[in-house]
Amino acid sequence: MAARPVRGFGVLAAGLLVALGLATAFLAVALRSGWLTAGSHEPAGSNVLRLGYFPNLTHAQAVLMVDSGELARAIAPVQLVTHLYPAGPSLMEALAAGEIDVGYVGPGPVLQAYQASGGTAVRLLANAASDGVAIIARPGSGITTPQDLVGKRLATPQFGNTQDLSARHFVRKWGEEKGFASAVNFVTPLTPSEQATMMSRGGIDAAWVPEPWASRLVDQAEATVIADERSLWPDPPGHFALTVVVASPSSLATHGVAIDKLLALNAVWTARLASNRQKYVTQLNAAFANLKNSGGRPLPEKLLRSALERVTFRDTLDLETFRTMSGWAATEGWQRGPAVSLDGLARRDESR
Amino acid sequence: MSIQPAETWTSRVARYAIWVVLFTAWEIAWRTIQWPAWKFPAPSHVVDAFAYLLGLSTNLSGSVATHPQGGFWSSAMLTALWVSLTRLVAGFAIALVLGVLLGGAIWRWIWLNRLLGPLLLGLQTLPSVCWVPLAVITLKLTESAVIAVMVLGSGFAVALAMRDGLAVMPPLYERAGRMLGATGWRLWRYVLLPASLPAMTGALRQGFGFAWRSLLGAEMVLVTTGKGLGYLLLAGRELGLAADVVAVMAMMVVVGMSVDRWVLGPLDARVRQRFGLR
Numbered sequence: 001m002a003a004r005p006v007r008g009f010g011v012l013a014a015g016l017l018v019a020l021g022l023a024t025a026f027l028a029v030a031l032r033s034g035w036l037t038a039g040s041h042e043p044a045g046s047n048v049l050r051l052g053y054f055p056n057l058t059h060a061q062a063v064l065m066v067d068s069g070e071l072a073r074a075i076a077p078v079q080l081v082t083h084l085y086p087a088g089p090s091l092m093e094a095l096a097a098g099e100i101d102v103g104y105v106g107p108g109p110v111l112q113a114y115q116a117s118g119g120t121a122v123r124l125l126a127n128a129a130s131d132g133v134a135i136i137a138r139p140g141s142g143i144t145t146p147q148d149l150v151g152k153r154l155a156t157p158q159f160g161n162t163q164d165l166s167a168r169h170f171v172r173k174w175g176e177e178k179g180f181a182s183a184v185n186f187v188t189p190l191t192p193s194e195q196a197t198m199m200s201r202g203g204i205d206a207a208w209v210p211e212p213w214a215s216r217l218v219d220q221a222e223a224t225v226i227a228d229e230r231s232l233w234p235d236p237p238g239h240f241a242l243t244v245v246v247a248s249p250s251s252l253a254t255h256g257v258a259i260d261k262l263l264a265l266n267a268v269w270t271a272r273l274a275s276n277r278q279k280y281v282t283q284l285n286a287a288f289a290n291l292k293n294s295g296g297r298p299l300p301e302k303l304l305r306s307a308l309e310r311v312t313f314r315d316t317l318d319l320e321t322f323r324t325m326s327g328w329a330a331t332e333g334w335q336r337g338p339a340v341s342l343d344g345l346a347r348r349d350e351s352r
Numbered sequence: 353m354s355i356q357p358a359e360t361w362t363s364r365v366a367r368y369a370i371w372v373v374l375f376t377a378w379e380i381a382w383r384t385i386q387w388p389a390w391k392f393p394a395p396s397h398v399v400d401a402f403a404y405l406l407g408l409s410t411n412l413s414g415s416v417a418t419h420p421q422g423g424f425w426s427s428a429m430l431t432a433l434w435v436s437l438t439r440l441v442a443g444f445a446i447a448l449v450l451g452v453l454l455g456g457a458i459w460r461w462i463w464l465n466r467l468l469g470p471l472l473l474g475l476q477t478l479p480s481v482c483w484v485p486l487a488v489i490t491l492k493l494t495e496s497a498v499i500a501v502m503v504l505g506s507g508f509a510v511a512l513a514m515r516d517g518l519a520v521m522p523p524l525y526e527r528a529g530r531m532l533g534a535t536g537w538r539l540w541r542y543v544l545l546p547a548s549l550p551a552m553t554g555a556l557r558q559g560f561g562f563a564w565r566s567l568l569g570a571e572m573v574l575v576t577t578g579k580g581l582g583y584l585l586l587a588g589r590e591l592g593l594a595a596d597v598v599a600v601m602a603m604m605v606v607v608g609m610s611v612d613r614w615v616l617g618p619l620d621a622r623v624r625q626r627f628g629l630r
Contacts, residue, residue, distance in 0.1 A: 089590040096391075096592065116592040117390045153493070153577065160590035185577050188493060203492030330418070333428070334591050336404065338417035 049075055049258040052083045052091045052103035055296030057211040057307055058132045058243045060277075060284060061269040062104045063296075065262075067287035074265050075258040084294035086191055087158035096121045101251035102259055104128055106162030106210075107241050107322050110345075111329055119340040122246050123348060126263050127318055128270065129243040132311035133163055133229035134214035139222055141205040146227045150175045150183045152205040155198070157213070159189040160334070162242065162325075163229075167208040169328040170232060193295060196220035210242065212299050215307035219300065228310060233324075239312055241321035252348060266315060273313040281305055317346055389415060393595040401595035402602065405429035405584070428584060429603060436567060436580035437607070439495070443502030444563040451507045451559060452552060455514025465515070472508050480505025480566035484573045495578060498570050505566030510559035517551020550627050553620040560616055564608050581607075 051071070053062035065071040072080040083100055085091040088109030094100045096113055102125075113121045137143035143152055149171055156164035167187050175183025188204060192213040198204050199221040206226065207217055217223045233240050245266055247259055273280060281304050288296040299307070322342055329335055375395045382394030389397050396412035403410040407420045407427030420427065458465040458472070483501045491497035529543035571582025581604055588596035 089592075092592065093589075112591055117388065120388065121390070121592075158590065159575075159587055185579060188575050188577070190493070190575065194488075198492065201492060203494075331421075333418075333421060334593075336401070336418055336593065336595075337415050 046254050047077065048079045048081055049102065049255055049262070050081045050083065050100040051262070052085055052094055052100040052105075054086065054091070054104070055084055055288060055291045055294055056213070056243075057284070057304070058129045058311055059104045060273055060280070060311070060313070061128050061266050063287045063291070064280065064283060065265050065269055067290055068283070071262060071265055074261045078255070078258045084291065084296075086193070086295060088161040089158050092122070095246065095248050098248070098250070101255050102245065102247040102262060104243050104245055107244060107325055108162035108165040108329070109160060110244060110246055111322055111326055112160060112334060114342075114345055115326070115329070115335045115337070115340055118337060119344050121248060122345075123249055123252060124244055124246055124317065124319075124322075124346040125259070125348070126245040126266055127241055127243075127315050128245055128266060128313070130239045130241055130312040130314055130318065131228070131230045132211045132242050133166070133209065134211070134310060135206060135208050135226045135229065136199075136214050136217045136221075136223045137206040137226045138199045138202065138204070139224065140202075143206055143226055146170065146232060147174045147178075148226075149206055150178050150180055151186060153186050153188055153203070155188050155190040155195050155204045155207040155209070157189070157192050157209060161189075163208045163210060164189055165325055165328055165332070166229060166232075168332055172331070199223060211307040211310050212304065214310070215303045216297075216299065219303055239314075239318070240324075241318040242311075244317075270313050270315040277308045277311075277313065278305060281308070319346065389413070390592060390594055393598060397595040398598045398602065401593065402429070402599040405596065405599055429600075432579055432581045432584045432600075433603065433607070435578045436571065436582070439498055439502070439578070439580060440563060440567055443499045443567065444506065444560065446499065447503045447507040447510055447559060447563055448556065450503065451510025451555065452514050454507070455511040455551075455555065456518065456548070458511065459515045459518040469515075472512055475504075476508040476512060479569075480562065481569040481573060483566075484570055487570075488574055493574060493576050495576060497574055498567070498576060498578075498580075501570040501574070502563050502566045505569075506559045506562035509562040510555045513555035513558040514548075514551055517554045518548055521547050521551065549623050550629060553616075553623045557612065557616045557620055560611060561608070564611070568604060 051062065051066070053059045053066075055063065066080070066082055083094065085094070088105045089112075091100070091103050091105045092109040092113040095103055095105075096117065110122055110124060135146055135149070137148075137152075141152060143149060154167055154171065156167050158164060164187065168184050171187060172184045175181060190198060190204065192209055195204065195207050195209070195213065196217055199207065199217060207213070207223075208229070209217065214225065218225060230240065245263065247255075252259060281301055285298040285301065285304060289298045290296070319342060322345065326335075326339075326342065330339075379395045382392075387394075393401070394413065397415065400410050400413050400416050404416065404420050405427060406429045407422055407424045409419050410416070424430065454468075454472075458468055480501060483504045484497075487497040487500045487504075491500055525543055525547045526539070529539050534543055567580070568582040568585075571580040572586045575583060575586075581600060585597060585600040585604075588594075588600055
């Protein structure tokens, strides 16, 4: 039986085509005029430097150089655009995707992106801060030493971030010593801003976090400091890199001049903070207040002062931390391909 | 299942061949263009990642240099699968019982349907991950929170499917039952419940899809000490391991399809056959 031609098919097809055309046109207009990106429509290209960092104390150089306007002035006429992230994996994801050019981030996610991309995604430029991480426990959790963390619910800022990697490494080690192999399953990534509530309600027992989150937990959840991560690292004084400045090789090629100016300013601010950090407490708090919409929050001044004492500001590269953490990440099964030599991590090969 | 002619062997071959063609084309395209594998993997990378997560060593892509620790039985994928399936069974069972009861109730009592029908429909349109924040705030990071998201994400769908399935049941059954003297619980036990079987299996199938999606969504956002497939997907993303992400997605598809094809589909078909619906 021959199929009867469906009447109105032509009309339907034409209607669909018109609808499709209208939708495309609408989408094009919407994207161009920035309706969809809700006002965050930003210029891109070689005359804009896009910087990513966290509203953390351990990112003080970035927080201060942006808030004071020094960075914007230094890189002019290149325009500055900033993006804030809650933790490293999100920032590295943005860097790898070309959403930002340069960022302040911890060694864990840098290593991961470097290894996963076969050494092509990221270059290490400078150190910003070392140490500055504490282990905090909820009252009544029964945790008094770091080894007590085995079998307790331990929060870290994000899966795969630097503290997450440290926590997994040490908890795995202590768990094995106690014959509790699955101890690492109790590591619970949770956004730092949600940790205080969760801790005071007993949802987590402890947290392994950078400043100012550690001090904030002490303040808000009436928690206690169990240990400074520095005390767990071998060989006193046991400094470990916590915040570093990184860029993608492609951004280094296109934004090399602006990035160099940022690095110079990083050195200036590192020197200022290293010589007299307490002098900048008010300025830091004002900067955090300005970042309110991006997760920054001012702290009681006493708290900020004590939190600052935990951080070491220094800009000399510390590849030793990267080597140590690379071994930890391998144990966690995070690296698949052939190990990429860390020698290329800090190489500025702008021809790439 | 509607009336379908038996599948010929050619169409069966074609059905499997399409996969082979698709993956071969993808692999060839990758090998020709050489996208960076950490941004967009080829099937061979995905197979390697899948094997790695199952504690096995393959190297189809030639880019794997590390061996997984632990064996097959303690592998990340199998552990996650076990966690997710346990949650699925527990959560779906609760959703099913509550959904069937609620669906039966709003079918039976029309005033209840008028009262709750629009609310249920409204809640059903809410994507299940939208329950996560509330679940975390009230139940903290616990298994109960995960189960709650599943139950809330699929229970309403089950209830509505049950109600609609019952609504198409011929009223003659009930009248005949009453004629033969069935009242009260007897009417339910011997007439209404057996007659509602097709509606129930329909609700079961419908609800499973919702429950499975709710579970995976919840696992991606809500991290507890049990690490399911959703968590494994999240881990792949945070570590920038694109092949892992695709491998975990493939596992999710396999589980969803298998349950529908080998468990719920045949069950539905059998019930429909018994009721002369096919």
